Amino acid sequence: MAVSGNREAQGSRRPRQQARRCHRVEFSLTADEFAALEDAAGRAGLARGAYAAQVVLGHVNGSDAGPEAPDREALRELVHAAGLTHKTGVLLNQAVTKLNATGQRPGELDECARICMRRVANMDAAAEELRKTIR
Numbered sequence: 001m002a003v004s005g006n007r008e009a010q011g012s013r014r015p016r017q018q019a020r021r022c023h024r025v026e027f028s029l030t031a032d033e034f035a036a037l038e039d040a041a042g043r044a045g046l047a048r049g050a051y052a053a054q055v056v057l058g059h060v061n062g063s064d065a066g067p068e069a070p071d072r073e074a075l076r077e078l079v080h081a082a083g084l085t086h087k088t089g090v091l092l093n094q095a096v097t098k099l100n101a102t103g104q105r106p107g108e109l110d111e112c113a114r115i116c117m118r119r120v121a122n123m124d125a126a127a128e129e130l131r132k133t134i135r
Contacts, residue, residue, distance in 0.1 A: 025056075043076075075130045082123045085116070092116050 029037060041051035092113055099105055 043073075075127065078123065078127045078130060082120070082127055085120050085123055089116055089120055 037048055037052065041048045044051055044054075046054070095109070096113075099109065
């Protein structure tokens with residue numbers, strides 16, 4: 001089955017809902033409006049239609065839980081930072097492997113490892129707390 005370029009960039013499809021959506025809404029946009037919608041949907045990791053539906057339904061229901069929720073961008077940034085911190089931990093692990101191979105221990109290694117692990121734990125805890133406020 002062929003997969004479009006946009007679908008690959010956005011990841012896998014969302015799970016199906018219990019109730020089938022059988023009503024359709026159509027609207028027209030200018031080129032600038034369409035580009036803005038496409039950009040916002042991409043940032044949210046959603047298809048254009050799913051993004052538009054979530055924004056409209058969030059507004060209609062008076063909810064802040066849609067793709068433009070105030071904390072959602074903070075969560076994305078925090079998750080990204082956690083990924084980078086994890087990569088730092090991997091590099092630290094590689095340094096320890098080299099240390100074990102040579103037997104020579106740099107003086108800063110222990111403190112560096114403690115700082116790295118503390119930051120990873122703090123970031124994971126912050127991401128989890130932020131995730132709870134969004135859902």
